[in-house]
Amino acid sequence: MQEQTLLTLIVLLPLVGALINAFALRAANVGIVCTVATFVVALPFIFSVMLFMGPVIQGNTLTVDLFNWVSVPLVNGKEFNISFGLTVDRLSGIFLLVITGVGSLIHMYSGEYMHHEKRPYRFFVYLNLFIFSMLLLVLGSNMLVTFLGWEGVGVCSYLLIGYWYEDKANSMAAIKAFIANRVGDAGFLIAMFLCYMLFKTINYAELAAIIAASPQTFLAENSVEITLIGLCLLLGVAGKSAQIPLYTWLPDAMAGPTPVSALIHAATMVTSGIYLMNRLSYVLVLSPTVMTTIAIVGAATAIFSATIGFAQTDIKKVLAYSTCSQLGYMVMACGVGAFQYGVSHVVTHAFFKACLFLGAGSVIHALHHEQDIRKMGGLFKKMPITSVTFLIATLAIIGFPGFSGFFSKDAILAAAWAGPFGSPILWLVGWVTAGFTAFYMLRLTWLVFFGACRAEHPDQIHETNFVITIPLIILAVLSIFGGLIAIPEVFTGKADFITSFLSPVLGQAQSIINASGIHATHLSHSMEYGLMGASVLIVFVGALFAIAVYKNGPDGGEKFANAFGPIYRLVRDKWRIDELYELILIRPLAKVGKFLYSFIDKIIIEGVVNGIPETLYTGTSVASDAQSGMARNYLKFIFISVFIFGLILFL
Amino acid sequence: MPSLPELGIYFSLLLFITGLFGVMFRKNLIFMMLSVEVMLNAANLAFISASSMTNTIDGQVIMFFVMAVAACEAGIGLALIISLYRAKSSVEIDDLRILRG
Numbered sequence: 001m002q003e004q005t006l007l008t009l010i011v012l013l014p015l016v017g018a019l020i021n022a023f024a025l026r027a028a029n030v031g032i033v034c035t036v037a038t039f040v041v042a043l044p045f046i047f048s049v050m051l052f053m054g055p056v057i058q059g060n061t062l063t064v065d066l067f068n069w070v071s072v073p074l075v076n077g078k079e080f081n082i083s084f085g086l087t088v089d090r091l092s093g094i095f096l097l098v099i100t101g102v103g104s105l106i107h108m109y110s111g112e113y114m115h116h117e118k119r120p121y122r123f124f125v126y127l128n129l130f131i132f133s134m135l136l137l138v139l140g141s142n143m144l145v146t147f148l149g150w151e152g153v154g155v156c157s158y159l160l161i162g163y164w165y166e167d168k169a170n171s172m173a174a175i176k177a178f179i180a181n182r183v184g185d186a187g188f189l190i191a192m193f194l195c196y197m198l199f200k201t202i203n204y205a206e207l208a209a210i211i212a213a214s215p216q217t218f219l220a221e222n223s224v225e226i227t228l229i230g231l232c233l234l235l236g237v238a239g240k241s242a243q244i245p246l247y248t249w250l251p252d253a254m255a256g257p258t259p260v261s262a263l264i265h266a267a268t269m270v271t272s273g274i275y276l277m278n279r280l281s282y283v284l285v286l287s288p289t290v291m292t293t294i295a296i297v298g299a300a301t302a303i304f305s306a307t308i309g310f311a312q313t314d315i316k317k318v319l320a321y322s323t324c325s326q327l328g329y330m331v332m333a334c335g336v337g338a339f340q341y342g343v344s345h346v347v348t349h350a351f352f353k354a355c356l357f358l359g360a361g362s363v364i365h366a367l368h369h370e371q372d373i374r375k376m377g378g379l380f381k382k383m384p385i386t387s388v389t390f391l392i393a394t395l396a397i398i399g400f401p402g403f404s405g406f407f408s409k410d411a412i413l414a415a416a417w418a419g420p421f422g423s424p425i426l427w428l429v430g431w432v433t434a435g436f437t438a439f440y441m442l443r444l445t446w447l448v449f450f451g452a453c454r455a456e457h458p459d460q461i462h463e464t465n466f467v468i469t470i471p472l473i474i475l476a477v478l479s480i481f482g483g484l485i486a487i488p489e490v491f492t493g494k495a496d497f498i499t500s501f502l503s504p505v506l507g508q509a510q511s512i513i514n515a516s517g518i519h520a521t522h523l524s525h526s527m528e529y530g531l532m533g534a535s536v537l538i539v540f541v542g543a544l545f546a547i548a549v550y551k552n553g554p555d556g557g558e559k560f561a562n563a564f565g566p567i568y569r570l571v572r573d574k575w576r577i578d579e580l581y582e583l584i585l586i587r588p589l590a591k592v593g594k595f596l597y598s599f600i601d602k603i604i605i606e607g608v609v610n611g612i613p614e615t616l617y618t619g620t621s622v623a624s625d626a627q628s629g630m631a632r633n634y635l636k637f638i639f640i641s642v643f644i645f646g647l648i649l650f651l
Numbered sequence: 652m653p654s655l656p657e658l659g660i661y662f663s664l665l666l667f668i669t670g671l672f673g674v675m676f677r678k679n680l681i682f683m684m685l686s687v688e689v690m691l692n693a694a695n696l697a698f699i700s701a702s703s704m705t706n707t708i709d710g711q712v713i714m715f716f717v718m719a720v721a722a723c724e725a726g727i728g729l730a731l732i733i734s735l736y737r738a739k740s741s742v743e744i745d746d747l748r749i750l751r752g
Contacts, residue, residue, distance in 0.1 A: 629748030635675050 004064045006051055007086055010044040010096070011135045017041070018128035021121045030120040034111030037124035041107050041131050045100035048093075056093035059504050061205070063087045063141055070144070085141030087204070091278055091505040094343060095138040095271075098350045102267045103131050105471035109358055110259040112467035113365055123163060123257070130156035134268050138275055143192045143202040146276070150188060150240065153269045154181045160264060161256040173255040180249035184239015188276075191232035195283070198225050204279060208508055211282050219286055229283060230290030233276065234297065241273030241327045243301045248578055250324055251308075254316040258361030261316060266323050266357050267350035273327075274342045277334040278502075281509035285337065288518065291421040295335025299416075299429040302328030304575070306436035310443070311561070311572035313554075314371050315360045318444050322397065323353060325433060329412050332430065336422035337513055337520070338415030339506050344486035344498040345412060348404040351482045352396035355475035359390035362464045362472065363448060367455055373444060374554045378453030382461045385469045387449045389476035394445045396479040398438040398539050404483030409434065410532050411486045411496070417531060418521040420513045427531070434535050438542030443557070446550045454553065490528050659700030666693035680735070680742040684728045691721045 017040030025033050055062045063085055070082040088096065107127060114120050133152025140146035155178075162174030196202050199210045211219075219226065237243065242250035253265050264270070277284060277294070284290050305324035312318045326349050333342040364371055366383060380387045396403040399410065413434070417427035455461060463469070485497045503510075523531075549556045561568040570576065653661070666689055673686025695714045702710025736742050 631744055631747070632675055632678070639671065639675065 003051060003055055003062055006047045007062060007064050007088055007139070008066065010047045010051070010100070011086060011132065011139060013040045013044050014128045014132040014135065018125045018132065021128065022125045026119070026121050028121065030111060030115045030117065033121045033124050034107065034114075037128050038104055038107040038111070040128060041100055042104040044131075044135070045097070045104050048096045048100050051088060052093050052097060056088060056090055059090065061087060061089040063205075065141075082142060082144050082202070084145060085203075086139040086145070087141035088139060089505055090502055091275070091343065092138045094347060094502075095275055096135070098347055099131065099134050099138065099268050102350050102354050102475070103134075103263060105474060106259050106263040106267075106354065106358070109262075109361070109468055109471045110257075112465060113259055113361055114257065123160075126156050126159045126163070127260075127263070130160070130264060130269070134272070137272050141204060143195065143204070146279075147185075147188060147192065150236075150272065151185065153264070153272065154178065154185065154240075157181070157253070157260075157264050157269055160260040161253045163256055163260070167255075170255040173249075173252040177249040177253045180246045181239050184236045184246055187232040187235025187239065191229045191236065194225055194229045194232065198222055198229070207280075208282055211286070211512075212508060223287065226283070227287040227289050230287050231293065233280060233284065234290065234294055237273030237277060237294075237331065238297065239273075240276075241270050241331060242324050243273070243297050243328065243331055244304060247301060247305060247324050248581065251317055251320040251574070254314070254320050258316065258357060258364060261320070262354045262357030262361065265320065266353040270323065270327055271330070271346040271350070274330045274334060274346050277331070278339045278343060278505065281334075281339045281506055282512060284334075285509045285512045285516075288421065288516070291335055291337060293335070295332050295416075295421055295426055298328045298330070298332030298335050299426050299433075300328070301325070302332060302433045303429050303436065304328075306433045306440065307571055308574050309436070309440035311568060313373055315363065315373050315376070315444065315448065316357070316371060318373070318440060319353070319356055319360060322356075322437065322441065323349075325437060326353065326397070329409065329430065329433070332426060333412040333415055336415050336419035336426060337509075337518075338412065338419045338422075339509065340498045340502040341408065341411040341415055341486065343502060345408040347485060348396065348408040348479070348482040351475055352393040352403075352405060352479040355389055355393035355472060355479050356397065358468070358472055358475065359386050359393065362386040362468050363390075365464055365468065366461050370455065373447045375454050375456065376448045377451045377455070377553060378449070378458075379461065380449045382453075382458075383449075383463045385463060386472060389469075389472040390449065391445060392476040393479050394441050396483075398441050398543060399434055399535060400539065401536055402480075404479050404481065406536075407483035407486040407488065410535060411488060411498075413535055414488070414523060414528060414531055418523045420518045420520045422521070431535055431538060435538035435542035438539040439546045442543040442546035443550050446547055447554060451551070451553050488528065490525050656700040656704040659696055659703075663693045663696035663700065666690070666696065669693075678743050678745055680732050680744055681729075683744065684725065684732070687728075688721060688725065691717060691724075 017037055020036055020040075021033055025036065051062070064087075065083040065085040067084050068081060069084040070080065072080040074080050107124070110123065110127065114123055117123065130153060133149045133156055135149070137146050137149025137153060140149060158174045158178040158181075161177050162171045165171050165174075192202055195207065199207055201207055201210060235246075238246045250265060250270065254261055256265075284294070302325045305321045305328065309318050309321035309325065312321060326345070330342040330345045330349070333339070333345060362383065363376065363379060363386060366379075366386075367376065370376070392403070396405040399406040413427055413430045416422045416430050417424055453461075485501075488496055549560050561572075573579075670686045670688075670690030670693060673689065674683050677683050677686060695717050698710035698714045698717070700710075702708065702714075732742055735747070739746060
């Protein structure tokens with residue numbers, strides 16, 4: 001089959017699946033619906049592998065222009081054209097594999113997880129639509145197609161968070177996620193407008209060519225606009241990838257079904273910000289201010305959300321804050337100029353975090369929708385497969401030596417120290433966060449799987465069936481070996497895979513960095529071993545500390561918490577950020593809204609709109625009262641008027 | 652002392668005003684019709700008086716036309732009043748106001 005056809009099919013199949021499920025299989029049972037939905041994601045996975053092994057690995061860029069999407073004649077006689085184009089290169093190739101691969105595993109898993117649902121087709125339609133939008137996002141050949149996917153994933157995320165919409169809290173969480181995303185989307189839109197204003201194109205390939213051809217003076221003159229583009233993009237990234245200040249929606253998004261949390265809020269959608277930063281790396285690196293801001297935002301998010309993870313008692317909330325924190329790592333990697341390590345962490349994170357979420361889902365499923373980790377414990381013997389896979393994923397996320405997270409995270413930490421925009425302070429923040437991660441993850445694992453069982457009906461708990469455990473096993477294996485893509489140079493003697501693999505995409509950014517005179521610090525091998533040793537050390541400290549505190553169940557944590565008192569309460573309440581936003585943003589906005597409603601709308605607009613007909617009505621009712629319907633009255637009018645006219649004629 | 656035809660004109664004016672006020676202020680349809688007849692007869696009287704004042708025959712000819720029309724009008728009007736009474740059990744003019752605006 002032709003490569004172009006393959007690429008088109010990859011995008012279209014999930015859409016077709018969604019349509020089939022939405023219109024033909026409304027009443028079908030979960031088995032059929034899930035099979036269709038999984039098939040239309042698994043087939044694109046096979047196609048993606050074929051593409052990956054073909055043109056992508058050869059370093060070619062494959063582009064398909066499906067149709068001319070926007071065509072507007074301009075005042076100056078030219079035409080504004082945007083084609084609906086799909087492009088696959090090495091960067092989108094990696095995302096393609098992750099989205100369709102992890103996506104099909106999660107579709108399969110959902111078949112079991114959602115089998116109690118009465119009308120499951122709705123769930124799978126949304127999931128398929130999500131995959132379609134996500135593929136558009138990473139395959140778009142210009143910013144507008146990416147934006148279409150960007151909005152699409154936002155809508156699907158909203159629909160899936162609010163899937164159980166009968167519960168008001170879920171609907172509220174969905175609305176919160178949608179609005180927070182909307183703020184970020186506005187940033188992306190403005191960045192797109194500025195890009196067109198400055199470079200007269202929003203096509204990625206043309207943009208890269210124009211920037212490469214632009215003389216230094218042009219870029220220097222427009223440095224304010226370029227910085228603005230970068231900052232607006234960062235706002236978009238902060239919205240989608242849950243960074244400070246817009247991260248608050250992600251923990252609330254856990255109100256959705258667990259497969260959704262795994263697919264959208266851990267593995268794919270939240271990493272689209274990282275994709276965008278990689279895609280537009282040559283724009284971002286033009287402004288050191290932007291790069292530094294990105295790095296600081298990432299580092300701040302990483303450590304800030306890790307601290308909140310300490311005190312959460314909901315199994316999914318802990319994982320959500322950990323996702324925020326890991327996304328912070330990825331954003332920091334992009335910010336220090338090591339874009340490729342952001343991508344490698346996206347890949348490994350997709351494996352281990354999806355595994356963690358699906359494991360959590362397995363536990364929740366077995367415990368009949370119990371999510372409080374204080375009511376779990378001792379599940380290791382009852383659910384061996386879930387426990388082992390969860391443990392592997394935990395070791396991967398905390399960066400236990402040899403597991404995938406170790407390589408991808410240490411690459412980021414080394415870049416934070418030595419990258420072009422890095423500094424030892426950023427490394428320090430990342431290093432402390434690694435310790436925090438180890439602490440809260442081990443706390444979670446210990447409280448759920450070890451110690452005494454605190455569940456209400458311990459004898460009813462048993463291992464979930466194979467539809468759930470097979471994806472877990474596959475993801476656990478990938479969590480172990482996924483790190484191979486980022487094995488650093490010190491171990492192998494040659495540059496790591498991801499750096500050389502993504503060099504065609506990121507080469508331009510690299511040469512811009514080099515041309516601007518900023519250089520990465522060269523790390524000696526001993527230094528690199530030293531940094532690695534330091535992070536292994538803090539991981540062990542964090543992990544052992546967690547086990548020491550929680551070895552007898554959650555009570556150990558309480559003594560620990562009492563020692564900290566107010567700080568503990570602040571952390572447990574998520575630093576009261578939601579309350580702060582409520583105070584400084586939502587309430588004033590609500591007041592403005594109330595004013596607009598009660599004054600502008602009620603009095604001015606409705607006054608005009610209702611006033612005109614009311615005046616007319618009052619005026620005409622006087623005239624219509626004359627039409628009494630009584631013939632005698634009419635006669636009187638006739639007589640009086642004839643009399644008056646006669647009088648006038650006479651005089 | 653005015654001549655007889657002049658008195659006829661004045662009397663016809665009186666009759667016409669009587670009929671007009673009858674139409675305007677009576678509520679019963681039959682009385683209204685009678686008042687209309689009075690007005691028609693006032694007009695007839697005016698025609699005859701004018702005819703005798705001018706020594707022409709035109710006024711008397713028109714009087715016969717008017718009497719014929721008045722007879723038709725009385726017949727049709729009474730028939731209408733009867734059918735109206737059957738439909739509404741009333742011949743009061745104030746009960747007939749369904750065309751009110």
